[in-house]
Amino acid sequence: MSYLIGIDDTDSRFGHCTTHLGYLIVCELARIGCTFSAYPRLVRLNPNVPFKTRGNAAVCIQFEANTNELRDEAFEAAERLLEAEADVANGANSALVMVSKDADELAFFRRVYQSAISGVVNYKRIIAEVSERGIRHRLLGNGMGIVGAAASLGFSCAEDDHTYELIAYRKPENCGTPRAVDAQSVKAMEKETFPHTFNSFDHQSGRVLIAPTGPDPVLAGIRGDSPHAVLDAYQRIRIGEEPLGHVIYATNQCTDAHLKKRMSNPLKTFSAGWLEGEIASTRPYQGGHLMIQLRDDSSTVSCMVYEPSGDLRRVARLLVPGDSVRVSGGVRRASSKNPVVINVEKIELLAVSSRAVTNNPECVACGSRMKSEGRGKGYQCKKCGHKSAGIPHPRSSPSADGGRIYPGAYLPSPRAQRHLTKQLIRYGRERTGMKELIKGWVEEPSRLELLHRSVIRRP
Numbered sequence: 026m027s028y029l030i031g032i033d034d035t036d037s038r039f040g041h042c043t044t045h046l047g048y049l050i051v052c053e054l055a056r057i058g059c060t061f062s063a064y065p066r067l068v069r070l071n072p073n074v075p076f077k078t079r080g081n082a083a084v085c086i087q088f089e090a091n092t093n094e095l096r097d098e099a100f101e102a103a104e105r106l107l108e109a110e111a112d113v114a115n116g117a118n119s120a121l122v123m124v125s126k127d128a129d130e131l132a133f134f135r136r137v138y139q140s141a142i143s144g145v146v147n148y149k150r151i152i153a154e155v156s157e158r159g160i161r162h163r164l165l166g167n168g169m170g171i172v173g174a175a176a177s178l179g180f181s182c183a184e185d186d187h188t189y190e191l192i193a194y195r196k197p198e199n200c201g202t203p204r205a206v207d208a209q210s211v212k213a214m215e216k217e218t219f220p221h222t223f224n225s226f227d228h229q230s231g232r233v234l235i236a237p238t239g240p241d242p243v244l245a246g247i248r249g250d251s252p253h254a255v256l257d258a259y260q261r262i263r264i265g266e267e268p269l270g271h272v273i274y275a276t277n278q279c280t281d282a283h284l285k286k287r288m289s290n291p292l293k294t295f296s297a298g299w300l301e302g303e304i305a306s307t308r309p310y311q312g313g314h315l316m317i318q319l320r321d322d323s324s325t326v327s328c329m330v331y332e333p334s335g336d337l338r339r340v341a342r343l344l345v346p347g348d349s350v351r352v353s354g355g356v357r358r359a360s361s362k363n364p365v366v367i368n369v370e371k372i373e374l375l376a377v378s379s380r381a382v383t384n385n386p387e388c389v390a391c392g393s394r395m396k397s398e399g400r401g402k403g404y405q406c407k408k409c410g411h412k413s414a415g416i417p418h419p420r421s422s423p424s425a426d427g428g429r430i431y432p433g434a435y436l437p438s439p440r441a442q443r444h445l446t447k448q449l450i451r452y453g454r455e456r457t458g459m460k461e462l463i464k465g466w467v468e469e470p471s472r473l474e475l476l477h478r479s480v481i482r483r484p
Contacts, residue, residue: 026089026090026091026096026125026126026127027062027087027088027089027125027126027127028087028088028089028090028096028099028123028124028125028126029085029086029087029123029124029125029126029178030050030085030086030088030099030100030103030121030122030123031083031084031085031086031120031121031122031123031134031173031174031175031176031177031178032046032047032050032083032084032086032103032107032119032120032121032122032170032174032177033078033082033083033084033119033120033170033171033172033173033174033176033177034078034111034117034118034119034120034166034169034170034173034174035078035107035110035111035112035117035119035170036078036079036080036112036117036241037079037112037115037116037117038079038115038116039112039115039240040112040200040201040239040240040241040242041110041111041112041117041241041242042080042241042242042243043078043080043082043083043084044067044082044084044192044243044274045110045194045241045242045243046084046106046107046110046111047065047067047084047086047272047274048192048194048270048271048272048467049106049110050086050102050103050106051065051086051272051467052270052467052469052470053102053103053106054086054088054099054102054103055467055469057095057098057099057102058090058095059088059089059090059095059099060088060089061087061088061089061462062087062089062462063087063182063275063459063462064182064189064252064273064274064275064460064462064466065084065085065086065087065272065274065275066084066085066086066087066177066180066182066274066275066276067082067083067084067190067192067274067275067276067277067278068082068083068084068085068138068173068176068177068180068276068277069081069082069276069277069278069282069283069444069445070082070083070141070142070172070173070176070283071141071142071143071144071145071283071295071296071297071355072283072297072355072443072444072445073295073296073297073355073356073357073368074145074295075295075358076169078117078170078173079239079241080444081173081444082173082444083170083173083174083176083177084177084274085177085178085180086103087126099123100121100123100161103121103123104121104163107119107121107163107165108165111165113165113166116166117165117166117170118164118165118166118167118168118169118170119164119165119166119168119170120162120163120164120165120168120169120170120171120172120173120174120175121162121163121164121174122155122160122161122162122171122174122175122178123160123161123162124160124161124178130158130160131178131179133154133158133175134175134176134178134179135179135181136179137151137172137175137176137178137179138175138176138177138178138179138180139179140176141172141173141176142176142277142282142283142297143283143284143285143286143296143297143298144293144295144296144297145295145296146172146176148167148168148169148170148171148172151171151172151175152164152168152171155171155175162174180277182275182457182458182459182460183457183458183459184457185277185280185282185457186277186280186282186455186456186457187275187276187277187280187456187457188248188249188250188275188276188277188278188279188280188451188456189248189249189250189251189252189254189255189273189274189275189276190246190247190248190249190255190273190274190276190278191246191247191252191255191256191258191259191271191272191273191274192243192245192246192271192272192274193243193244193245193246193259193264193268193269193270193271194242194243194244194268194269194270194271195242195243195244195266195268195269196266196267196268196269197242199266200240200241200242201240204236204237204238204244204245204264204266205264205265205266206233206235206236206244206245206262206263206264206265207262207263207264207265208226208231208233210261210262210263211225211226211233211235211262212226212228213261214258214261214262217261218249218254218257218258218261219450220250220450220454221249221250221251221254221258222247222248222249222250222254222255222258223248223249223250223279223448223450223451224248224279224439224442224448225247225248225258226439227438227439227440229335229438229439229440230438230440232440234439234440235247235262242269244264244266244268244269245259245262245264247259247262248276248278248279250451250454250456251460252273252460252462252463252466253463255273256273256463256465256466259271268468269470270467270468270469270470271467271468272466272467272468273463273466273467275460277445278444278445279444279445279446279447279448279451280445280447280451280455281353281371281445281446281447282445283297283298283355283445284297284298284299284353284354284370284371284445285298286298286299287299287300287301288300288356288367290321290323290324290326291324291365292326292356292365292367293356294356294357294358294359294365295355295356295358296355296356297354297355297356298353299351299352299353299354300319300321300326300351300352300367301321301349301350301351301352301375302319302320302321302322302326302349302350302352303319303320303346303347303348303349303350303378304317304318304319304320304344304345304346304347304348304350304378305318305319305320305325305346306318306346307341307342307344307345310329312331312332313332313338314329314330314331314332314338315329315330315338315341315342316328316329316330316366317329317330317341317344317352317369319350319352319367326367327364327365327366327367328352328354328366328367328369329357329366329367329368329369330369330372331368331369331441333437333441334369334437334438334441335437335438335440335441336435336436336437336438337369337371337372337435337436337437337438337441340372340430340435341369341372343429343430344372344374344430345378346378347378347379348374348376348377348378349374349375349376349377349378350372350373350374350375351372351373351375352367352369352371352372352373353369353370353371353372353373354367354368354369354370354371355367355368355370356368370436370437370443370446371434371435371436371446372434372435373433373434373435374430374431374432374433374435375432376432377430377431377432393406393407393408393409394407395407434449434452436448436449
């Protein structure tokens with residue numbers, strides 16, 4: 026019989042990782058005799074909630090146990106690992122939930138997922154409902170992780186667009202040291218595997234995106250559209266340390282799952298989604314950010330495009346009043362200094378206005394760009410000296426290279442994208458349906474390594 030285990034909120038800013046715990050649980054379940062017919066699932070939830078974990082990721086593990094005794098042993102093994110790995114001392118509020126894959130409660134978990142991906146869910150209500158339904162679970166700390174653990178059970182590869190990520194983990198003695206992932210090999214891998222892998226290397230900054238920089242046990246994470254693609258990509262990169270092992274997750278990353286719903290107006294704090302309207306105004310904001318006023322059917326909404334978003338801010342600066350856009354992102358809470366705003370993650374230009382032109386005219390004599398002589402005084406060519414008439418020429422449209430903006434979707438630079446951000450290459454390449462496990466989907470640490478770690482604790 027098939028079962029699902031959901032876990033969440035095991036990490037802290039000092040380290041640990043829910044996906045790493047998921048990996049250890051997979052390895053231990055295999056050791057005690059459980060089998061697998063589906064990839065474990067890495068489920069990102071609403072990135073705008075203020076009490077999210079470091080990566081706001083929950084994990085769901087589907088496994089088969091042919092006896093009730095083995096099912097019970099599986100829960101107990103997962104429970105022991107949760108107790109050993111969750112960083113409760115530094116604020117983790119962990120949760121573990123287990124249910125039969127065919128249970129009637131899956132409809133309940135589906136509703137939790139759909140709420141948690143773009144809104145805020147009351148964890149006390151979920152604890153009460155899980156308890157009332159008699160669902161087997163374990164809570165640590167205040168149990169807030171029950172929301173992610175329950176939501177992870179509601180994400181379905183059969184119904185939802187999804188991608189894959191191979192995550193390799195570090196041996197404990199290496200955690201806290203710089204990751205020895207060779208940048209040139211990652212750059213070459215991206216070139217060789219594109220478009221089947223994505224967000225591996227940021228060419229603007231020269232930054233490797235597959236390797237985090239914190240104290241957590243993740244060595245590298247490679248994202249792509251199939252299990253074969255991420256495994257092949259992983260085998261192409263050079264790493265200067267021996268990994269503990271790896272696992273391939275099916276995931277809602279890179280799908281814009283949190284941006285599917287139209288946001289309510291007035292805006293609901295911490296919600297995520299999209300709004301359509303016309304640009305009323307744009308203005309620079311302190312810190313190099315850009316404030317957009319978006320006018321919809323009933324009112325005007327403030328939207329902020331942040332300087333670190335790179336490409337997205339450069340595009341936003343080209344918008345002018347009258348442009349029709351769809352803005353996607355999350356709602357930031359109002360403060361004493363700032364109003365409620367949408368933190369912009371994506372801009373879709375639906376239609377351009379008859380826009381004011383932005384470039385001075387070209388010189389009719391030599392073709393160079395002319396310089397304004399002042400309001401109403403015409404233009405003079407800096408190169409050949411030719412002057413225009415006193416009445417100003419109509420200014421020409423921006424060139425393609427100089428900043429013309431066309432209808433379409435625009436994203437931040439790769440380094441500024443969220444886990445859930447859907448890459449442009451994936452538009453029209455959405456996928457649903459379960460894929461079979463491939464050879465090498467999990468590489469387990471040796472039993473000696475596990476004993477050395479002392480993470481498998483038995484009574």
